[in-house]
Amino acid sequence: xxxxxxxxxxxxxxxxxxxxxxxxxxxxxxxxxxxxxxxxxxxxxxxxxxxxxxxxxxxxxxxxxxxxxxxxxxxxxxxxxxxxxxxxxxxxxxxxxxxxxxxxxxxxxxxxxxxxxxxxxxxxxxxxxxxxxxxxxxxxxxxxxxxxxxxxxxxxxxxxxxxxxxxxxxxxxxxxxxxxxxxxxxxxxxxxxxxxxxxxxxxxxxxxxxxxxxxxxxxxxxxxxxxxxxxxxxxxxxxxxxxxxxxxxxxxxxxxxxxxxxxxxxxxxxxxxxxxx
Numbered sequence: 447x448x449x450x451x452x453x454x455x456x457x458x459x460x461x462x463x464x465x466x467x468x469x470x471x472x473x474x475x476x477x478x479x480x481x482x483x484x485x486x487x488x489x490x491x492x493x494x495x496x497x498x499x500x501x502x503x504x505x506x507x508x509x510x511x512x513x514x515x516x517x518x519x520x521x522x523x524x525x526x527x528x529x530x531x532x533x534x535x536x537x538x539x540x541x542x543x544x545x546x547x548x549x550x551x552x553x554x555x556x557x558x559x560x561x562x563x564x565x566x567x568x569x570x571x572x573x574x575x576x577x578x579x580x581x582x583x584x585x586x587x588x589x590x591x592x593x594x595x596x597x598x599x600x601x602x603x604x605x606x607x608x609x610x611x612x613x614x615x616x617x618x619x620x621x622x623x624x625x626x627x628x629x630x631x632x633x634x635x636x637x638x639x640x641x642x643x644x645x646x647x648x649x650x651x652x653x654x655x656x657x658x659x660x661x662x663x664x665x666x667x668x669x670x671x672x673x674x675x676x677x678x679x680x681x682x683x684x685x686x687x688x689x690x691x692x693x694x695x696x697x698x699x700x701x702x703x704x705x706x707x708x709x710x711x712x713x714x715x716x717x718x719x720x721x722x723x
Contacts, residue, residue, distance in 0.1 A: 559594025
């Protein structure tokens, strides 16, 4: 990621955390004090967001020296040093919580994504994320999913057409919804249709959908959908995906499995900023 892609997010986070400075550090720590610190892993995980953490400190004080010890996407273990920092003590204290919030959360998303990806080893299925993201953090969270080995679905409502149940209730049929979408969108934009049953899978195939989402279907229904599609379009399985179930879903032959929990329920990884002096 380029820094300009997440600068605005960091600016909002810093304004939120210290709208008028850090009155604790500024009142008890001398302005010329300097310290060294480390980002220390307190548990195992997959790293994501180190560049974001670095940028937090750059925005506070360019005198902070930030040296990453591993790269995003790499696994780490409890007690590993993830980065070393050196610079003005006040700057390190001001950036501590904001940097950790990003680093812990994004590493949590990447760690969750890697667990799901590993569960599919040996199958053709890929893990997709969703738009069930934290408001304002979608770009970073989808970056973390990719860092963990997952695949990004659409970034926004502007990227592709996804005709879901609420659209179909209004329009009346899959065929008409696809026809309307095809007449309005620019060339090259894909159309995906959410199917709740095999009848809608058939309708979506007949209408010329580019991709079909199998929504909350049983394993047997998914297997039948794979037979119906016969490789003509990719199939995405969606709904109540867990680590316990995802392998069985992949073995039905679907191409993608979308998991909202990657972003809406990922637990933050325990990482701390430890001052050495």
